[in-house]
Amino acid sequence: MVITKLKLKNWRNFPHAEMDLGRISYVIGPNASGKSNLLDAFRFLRDICKADGGGLQKALKDRGGVRKVRCLHHRRDPEVHIDVSLAENFDQHTPSWRYVLGFKSEGKGLQRTLVTDEQVWRDGVCILKRPKPEERNDNLQLTETYIEQTMANREFRELVDVFSDITYLHLVPQLLKYGERIGGYQLEDDPFGQGFLERLAKTQAKARSARLRRIGKALSVAVPQFKELRFLKDQMGHPHLEALYEHHRPNAGWQREEHLSDGTLRLIGLLWSLQDGNGLLLLEEPELSLHQGVVEQIPVMIDRIQRGRKGKRQVLISTHSQALLNNPGIDYRGIAVLEPGREGTVMRPVEDDEKQALDAGLSVAEVVLPKTRPKGIEQLELWG
Numbered sequence: 559m560v561i562t563k564l565k566l567k568n569w570r571n572f573p574h575a576e577m578d579l580g581r582i583s584y585v586i587g588p589n590a591s592g593k594s595n596l597l598d599a600f601r602f603l604r605d606i607c608k609a610d611g612g613g614l615q616k617a618l619k620d621r622g623g624v625r626k627v628r629c630l631h632h633r634r635d636p637e638v639h640i641d642v643s644l645a646e647n648f649d650q651h652t653p654s655w656r657y658v659l660g661f662k663s664e665g666k667g668l669q670r671t672l673v674t675d676e677q678v679w680r681d682g683v684c685i686l687k688r689p690k691p692e693e694r695n696d697n698l699q700l701t702e703t704y705i706e707q708t709m710a711n712r713e714f715r716e717l718v719d720v721f722s723d724i725t726y727l728h729l730v731p732q733l734l735k736y737g738e739r740i741g742g743y744q745l746e747d748d749p750f751g752q753g754f755l756e757r758l759a760k761t762q763a764k765a766r767s768a769r770l771r772r773i774g775k776a777l778s779v780a781v782p783q784f785k786e787l788r789f790l791k792d793q794m795g796h797p798h799l800e801a802l803y804e805h806h807r808p809n810a811g812w813q814r815e816e817h818l819s820d821g822t823l824r825l826i827g828l829l830w831s832l833q834d835g836n837g838l839l840l841l842e843e844p845e846l847s848l849h850q851g852v853v854e855q856i857p858v859m860i861d862r863i864q865r866g867r868k869g870k871r872q873v874l875i876s877t878h879s880q881a882l883l884n885n886p887g888i889d890y891r892g893i894a895v896l897e898p899g900r901e902g903t904v905m906r907p908v909e910d911d912e913k914q915a916l917d918a919g920l921s922v923a924e925v926v927l928p929k930t931r932p933k934g935i936e937q938l939e940l941w942g
């Protein structure tokens with residue numbers, strides 16, 4: 559199952575937004591244009607469906623309440639709306655599932671948020687429509703969505719599973735390296751990769767070595783002298799990742815994770831996640847710490863590392879990388895361009911004249927990226 563469409567109303571800095579997704583989609587826009595906010599709409603659905611401690615109220619509380627989530631540019635309309643369509647694959651023209659969620663603050667000084675609209679559609683037929691007449695006088699029922707309740711979501715568990723499988727990744731190499739030593743607080747779902755080595759340790763040995771072998775192959779293209787990757791535990795039982803490089807010196811030996819470069823580690827984490835799990839993978843700026851030449855290869859690596867896998871992961875990438883968008887293979891159907899303005903951010907697909915230029919062989923970096931350049935940025939040079 560894949561997510562084919564997202565529509566938002568009143569979500570953070572988007573008064574309205576709509577995007578079609580592909581196998582690999584890209585959100586591009588300047589700083590503070592709402593890329594992370596857009597990814598957060600998917601994380602929000604995931605958080606509602608979490609098996610342990612999910613739910614609408616908790617997902618909102620973790621974000622500072624409905625007041626933080628609701629678009630500040632849209633003063634008169636208090637309702638937030640999220641609408642997603644899902645299909646078996648991208649060739650399917652009509653969605654298999656559609657989920658709609660609307661909510662707003664209860665007001666009256668109460669902290670609660672109430673569901674104003676919840677709909678589930680299967681093959682074009684509406685199988686759930688809330689609020690039900692009997693709920694209208696019972697606000698307590700409206701504090702919960704049906705997708706968060708196992709008793710209520712039986713008929714659309716498939717949809718709930720898709721949301722639960724969404725993963726968000728914003729890898730921080732230092733946390734990958736020193737996660738164990740820093741210890742302490744780790745965010746739920748570990749978006750920054752702090753528990754990466756633990757996760758390696760928990761993976762069945764056979765699957766782990768197969769994945770590491772694949773990562774090794776991809777890395778040997780990106781990192782000069784890199785030869786091999788292995789997992790092991792030290793005498794204390796602590797998990798480690800080691801890489802072997804071809805050096806001029808013989809017996810240069812294996813290097814532990816703390817000696818690997820930031821970019822290498824980030825790439826390893828990213829390539830691991832692509833093979834771990836099935837749902838939509840949200841990748842924040844995968845270009846960070848990586849050489850341009852390697853960044854250019856990211857779309858190819860995403861494809862190659864999943865080759866032969868039963869269910870290829872759907873990936874949504876936030877980026878401003880020229881190198882990444884230079885890739886000639888990027889499908890413009892999965893691109894969302896963010897243009898911030900006084901009334902919030904406008905999200906748009908690739909336009910017809912841009913498509914023509916792309917069809918003629920130019921890259922997204924050449925055609926679309928320059929338009930996301932913040933206005934007035936040239937002024938910065940005057941500061942020098």
Ligand SMILES: Nc1ncnc2c1ncn2[C@@H]1O[C@H](COP(=O)(O)OP(=O)(O)OP(=O)(O)O)[C@@H](O)[C@H]1O
Binds near residue numbers: 569
């Ligand atoms: N409820 C809201 N209403 C309006 N604007 C909001 C709301 N919540 C957050 N924002 C604004 O959205 C902007 C941040 O967007 P976001 O973090 O998604 O940007 P980004 O494109 O990921 O930027 P970067 O490239 O720097 O990571 C901030 O300017 C923030 O003030």
Ligand SMILES: [Mg+2]
Binds near residue numbers: 593594595
């Ligand atoms: Mg961001």
